[in-house]
Amino acid sequence: MAIWARMVLVLLAGTLPATPVLAAKPSVDIACSSLAAVPALRDAEVTALSMQPEGGRCVVEVEAANGKALLRQQRMLEVLTQHACAAPAEVSVDDTRLSLQLRLPKHCAARGSRDLFAGEGVAWKPARGVSPHYPPAAVQQGLSGRSLLKALIDAQGTVAAVIVETSSGHALLDEAAVDELRGWPFVRAEAESTVPELTIVRVPMRYALVE
Template identity: 30%
Template sequence: MTKPLPLALFGHPSMARRAWPLALIVALHIGFFLLLRDGLLNRIVPELPSTIVTAIIFPPAEPPARPVAASPAPKPPGPAVRTIIKPRPAVRRTPPVVMPPDAAPVSAAPAPSPIAELPPAAAPAPAVPPQPAARPVHRATVTSGVQYVRPPRPDYPAQSKRIGEEGRVVLRVLVNEKGEAERVEIQTSSGHARLDEAAREAVQHAQFRPHMEDGEPVTVFAIVPITFRLDQ
């Protein structure tokens, strides 16, 4: 509570009554200042929350640009065609020859006709000696009396011996001028393939004596029999 000021301070009672309101106003200001300093005013008057509204305005999307059609590239100019005009040859005019009135016209002598050259005579063709008559191919067939330089020696197959195979093979052999067997054919089989093949192999490696006709060897067919027997 504020103490009353002494009257001596103001000097007169009327002045004291005028000074009381002024002193009260000053005291209120001082008290309000103290409240502000101590933060009591912030406690009495709560702060109102402030709301900030932000509006974002996007610009309208631009429509996609239409593709511009590419104009075709201009064609390169072709090579310039140069027209060459050949000058026409100048025609030389021969002045006419004026013959004197007294001179008789001279007739040109006829040119001698060229002598035709005769082609050289063809050389006579050389005489072709007469060819000897082709000797007919004669292939006789020798059925007996076949002579050998190296006779055939057939090997009896072991399997045929084991199972008791026997037989006679007749072969037709083409014998050339050297006495070699060019071709061997089975004319009559023994009934056993192993025996037939053994006989053919033996005759193929045999050496024959060439067959002679008129003093010359000729190719002939020879008939060769081969017999397989277990008791031999």
């Protein structure tokens, strides 16, 4: 495919229904109930993710196929922990094994009555003037594909964390899409009196080269 081919990029964004992040599941110990939403916020390149109580706190262990995915998952877990527990998690990373262990603060379960995703979903859209860019390296290699991302948007419309839900099949495109989305401000599609502390937004990005 010629490098000078005309570039077409389609960006679609939508807001998922609100998801109670603090609602305990029967299979999840109370110590881990604060991260009950984590299974739905797992990066596509994370090969293993488990949660178990240990010494009165929740311990999350993650393994990934590459370092970028591990960092994306780490950021997602750290944001959820900070919001759920009002305190940072303890994180240890093994770069050799591409794995990490995250330990929630003690007594985090005491905040279990708080629902970070309270109420109905709030519709967010990218602020006017922002636009994605086709990665030059992807153009040179003739790469195209569709990356489906999940982002956490805070009450101010800032992207707090992003994971890849479905890969485009090309790490270069996935990483470019994530990097783009992280820097975008979001605005509410409709005026609301209150908004949740966090909203899950699903953002598909399709990169296509057309001769």
